[in-house]
Amino acid sequence: MAPDYVELHCHSAYSFLDGVAQPEELVDRACALGYTALALTDHDNLCAALPFAHAATAAGLRAITGCELTVEVDGEAHHLVLLVESRAGYTNLCRLITAAHAGTRAADGTVARLPSVRLEDVLTHAEGLTCLTGCPDHGVLRSDDPLVARTRRDLLLEAFGDRLAVELQRPFRQGAERQLRAFERLARERRIPVVATNDVHLHLRRRGPLQDVLVAIRQHASLDACTALLRGNREHVLKVPGELVALFADLPEAVAETRSIAERCGFDLTQSLGYRPPERENDADRELKELCELHLDARYPASSPWRQEAVERLATELVLIRRHELAGFFLLHREILELARDVALEIRGTDAARNVLPPGRGRGSSVGSIVCYLTGLSHIDPVAGRLSLGRFLNEELASTPDIDLDFPRDIRAELIRRIHTHYGDQQAALVGAFATYRAKGAIREIGKALALPAGDIARLAAASDGWSAEAVGEELQRVPGLRDRADDRRLRLLATLCGQIAGLPRHLSQHPGGMIVSDRPLCELVPLQPAAMAGRTICQWDKDAVADAGFLKIDLLGLGMLSAVERCVSEIHRSTGSSVDLSRVPLDDAAVYADIQAADTVGVFQIESRAQMQTLLRVQPTCLDDLVVEVALVRPGPIQGGAVNPYIQRRMARRADPTIPIPYEHPLLEEPLRETLGVIIFQDQVLDVAQALAGFTPGQAEALRRAMSRRRSRAGLEAQWLAFAAGAEERGVPDHVARTVFQQILAFSAFGFPKSHSAAFALLAYQSAWLRHHHPAAFLCALLMEQPMGFYPPASLIRDAERRDVPVLPVDLHHSHVEARCEGAHAVRLGLRQVVGLGEEDAAAIVAERDAGGPFPDVRSLANRLDLPTQRLQRLIAAGACDALGPRRQLLWELGLAARPLGQGTGSQLAFDLQVGEAPQGLPEPGAWELLVSDYATTGVSVREHPIRQLRPLLGDDLLDSAQLALLPHGAPVVIPGLAVARQRPASAKGIVFLLLEDEHGLFNLVLMPDVYEEHRLLARSEPLLLVRGTLEHRERQVTVRVESLAPLDLPTRRALPTEADVQQLRSVAPPPQHFAQGRRRA
């Protein structure tokens, strides 16, 4: 028999810092406790509503969609719970939540107010919704004045009628019973039903401390400081239904009402919401066919060797598109590309050099489609490139495929605004994404809640690998100074709580590029809220929920290298007058491949990382096809699938003897794996292998890939294996071979590129390598302008360019422009924007004043003519930008005494141009080391002598430098100093850590085995200046130091400058090493 009680007021972690359970955990717990239905009512959002509904349906639990809405009444924020009965009710709830969030962001993106909706709005959107009056403390009926409470009750009653219930809770708090009786009286007076709820915030009682911590995090305070705001007990847990029945034994009608409301709320969110993309006036199939045929002759003229194949492929694709009713989907993307073209024209202006470039490029599996190629949605010829279609489009398509488009950042930013305008703010929105807790954030926030010493928090955060917060407990065992305090209760609590908070959502943010557009207001389908960036709207669902709801997602991705390439082309044109058409650069430039083969690729798209460089040395790419493989090779999929080393070894063997046979697991795999020498490197090869070995259809094969990649379920994989094994057996494949290949597919599933995606990226990789080789100065300018991007900090990019004979000139008040620019034949002049603390507007103002009024003869002129705060002028001087005007210390002295006109600077000086005389004589000028430290502190880069070169004379004679490493034999002992540039601890490397160090001659690689890393963890993670002892490893052109010990670079105190104190200064300002696994990206 079904229990009498249904929980109708329940929060998940998506109430953001007011709930600890993932929706799936609530479902599991509810099922275990014997519930047959459960409502999810997060604060002011439906973020988890869809995953909750799907998880519940799969588990046989009926999901009730709802929300605890914040309502503004009489100037106070109150809560009420709205539960969805019907489609109309769902629409009303979405509209109300959207209204609650309207205006919550100020123009600068900061939070302007918390979400809330007026009670009047709720009353006019009551249709299809059941209303519960909320909790004892914040419920809408809570008022010290009974008349006020009655007035609100009557308003709700008039709007909701018999769909209103007064909520009663027994939270076991002192005074709650009196409040319950007051609510009960309000209900009885008007014969309104009462309903029992438990305002659930925990799925397990033992998670109570985490809920308390979330409250403290929300309050930015310690637990001690916000005790009064905590719940005080753990009764707000999801309880056994019978417990609530017993608790309300004196009010059985309140329990019975939960069931009748649950029966009334039959709306099923997993069913179609009626979404449709914007409709087209014409026959979309015919329009798309005509568009493709229009471009077919130009792309594949009669003389083309690919003509016949292209015609056949187009016919096949158009049939599939018609069958899946996707013509409108393609045309919509085409329409957005046309919008992008308009935007690009406006942004690029009259810059002829950039105007020859397309507004964007395709990436991902859609690059394999000839329809995308012909409609401009891809720039890669799929026929000539032998790109397969099945991953993108096949007979048994399970969901709408993705067409991903890359744009330069400036075009993308404007395009998003333009799409909102074009389709209407109500009908376009960005897809949401949830920022979740990882190790460092968890350590900092929970540490603060527990009032741990700031030093302990900082030390642990610095030592943490930053992955899952679940690992914090283990990491604590390894941090010197903390590992010895095993009996420290708060540290133990920190570890436990970090484990519990791991993966919980912290807030809603925006997906990097996904947008949805609709033929009707989106706020009827999913709640919307303003993004931090003005003019943008986010929907409350992430990409998975959007896909589950059947919404069409358009991916508009910002690609830093695309921006950099455009900047580079512009800078070449500006500085030399020549135009570069990237679509026409030769793809077989031997000099470019020589760089690539030598792994001289710092700054090159996709092939600049340590792992890529080491692979380049072994693979020795000689053509674009090789780069296509290279780009896909160093990925978790091929690495975990065990494909990398076999591929490289076979490649090297083939280079020595082109006739050497390639071993295949089975002859049936020869065709799909020929180009990758018998191993799976591309994602689409998973599909090809499944078809060849097990006879899967393209649709079945794609289903296999999806089963492995998203929300893996053991049952799902088991079913796939059985089908695979059966198919292989039918084809005479031995069981052990089928098993081996299936395991390879399974291992591959972590992450891999489809060949089409790799082809798109390989072309950009080559183009960037070409620009770097032939226009190194312009290329460096472009990279500096587009920071942050790529894997190296600007300081390393500059050192790399200098080593390739590109002189880099410092920031100069009289020569620098806003951004870095080419100067003279081959040099680069750093831009004023490089000065930290000087914004783009400030830099532009300096350049404008210089152009209008001529050079600045002295500091007084600088101070008078520029409306900049004194501190920014001080930074300009400290950065060396004013060195032409005199010694820095003298300039700073003069600036302090210079008159500033009213309204300028701080305004604290009188506007009299007093003659203050000259600075005192004999102010000591900064030495070379001091200048270096000042460079890093004020610009993050330095064009002076490398710090290691300056230190080397003080370090002793027995230390090596990176130029000597290549000359030493394998196994030679090594002691070498260096500046940390990057570190990497790949998940696939079994605890091995890679460090990249730099000295005056270049970069060199360190390998730290797990035991060495653990011993030197803090140093490896946070010390910029290192002294390394180890053994040289020389393998197949790779030179690596296998580390035995690390030490901070200590200086003998008896020596002359720089002293240890000076080095300490550099430590505090040196650019932080990059983490290879993360890169540095911006949207």
Added chain:
Amino acid sequence: MSASLRPIPSQTPRACCVQVDGSGRPDNVDGCVVEAVREEWRIEEGWWGVPCRRRCFALALADGRICTVYEDRRSGQWWRYGA
């Protein structure tokens, strides 16, 4: 939603002897029959420092007195405020 807990009366509590019924609610305090349990509340806080776990009851005793008792859930000891 969360609310601050009202402090327990500030007198020093004294140990007492409580007999409970099947549901753990007091039915006798220091030999005096409990006439009514006016309210029950539970406290579980301070877990990060000095943990406090109590089950508290506001009682009307058969002799007309009102008192508050609580069970320290960590030690099992009952304590009493009031007359």
